[in-house]
Amino acid sequence: xxxxxxxxxxxxxxxxxxxxxxxxxxxxxxxxxxxxxxxxxxxxxxxxxxxxxxxxxxxxxxxxxxxxxxxxxxxxxxxxxxxxxxxxxxxxxxxxxxxxxxxxxxxxxxxxxxxxxxxxxxxxxxxxxxxxxxxxxxxxxxxxxxxxxxxxxxxxxxxxxxxxxxxxxxxxxxxxxxxxxxxxxxxxxxxxx
Numbered sequence: 001x002x003x004x005x006x007x008x009x010x011x012x013x014x015x016x017x018x019x020x021x022x023x024x025x026x027x028x029x030x031x032x033x034x035x036x037x038x039x040x041x042x043x044x045x046x047x048x049x050x051x052x053x054x055x056x057x058x059x060x061x062x063x064x065x066x067x068x069x070x071x072x073x074x075x076x077x078x079x080x081x082x083x084x085x086x087x088x089x090x091x092x093x094x095x096x097x098x099x100x101x102x103x104x105x106x107x108x109x110x111x112x113x114x115x116x117x118x119x120x121x122x123x124x125x126x127x128x129x130x131x132x133x134x135x136x137x138x139x140x141x142x143x144x145x146x147x148x149x150x151x152x153x154x155x156x157x158x159x160x161x162x163x164x165x166x167x168x169x170x171x172x173x174x175x176x177x178x179x180x181x182x183x184x185x186x187x188x189x190x191x192x193x
Contacts, residue, residue: 027067030183030190031189031190046120050124052141056193057142057147058127061144062123063179064148064172064176070118092117093116094116094119108128137155148173148177152173
């Protein structure tokens with residue numbers, strides 16, 4: 001019995017250590033976020049150089065999708081309130097990319113080793129995706145609101161206007177746009193961009 005208890009204690013202790021991908025504190029302050037996680041800013045600046053996506057747009061969408069949690073996943077669906085039926089979707093990581101879209105990105109960019117829980121890969125994915133959005137739909141790379149609508153509903157959904165009947169999504173996309181503006185102002189005030 002003692003061995004079983006010790007094994008259980010070790011497993012619980014190791015589980016409590018976490019994976020190091022938890023969210024930074026004070027998500028309403030872009031300067032605080034990048035001070036706590038300098039690698040986030042390096043990754044986003046690399047994406048800005050490569051894909052022309054402004055850092056505040058990247059930050060606002062990551063905030064909405066995962067709250068900067070590299071291990072973020074969609075919630076489980078439940079049957080009868082007690083039987084787990086799997087997750088709502090395959091979305092995972094900082095960018096909440098779906099399995100199929102992530103695979104398309106890895107094939108298109110020949111970045112087969114990319115991981116959704118790696119901030120550099122996640123921001124590169126977002127740059128690739130948003131550039132495709134600009135090419136397919138004509139949405140400016142600095143238009144966080146409409147880029148988010150196309151990010152959430154996909155290119156076909158956006159073209160069809162599926163977001164127009166989703167009041168909640170229109171509200172969320174407006175908040176993403178406002179957050180991008182706020183993050184831009186903050187990052188300029190602390191000299192990060």
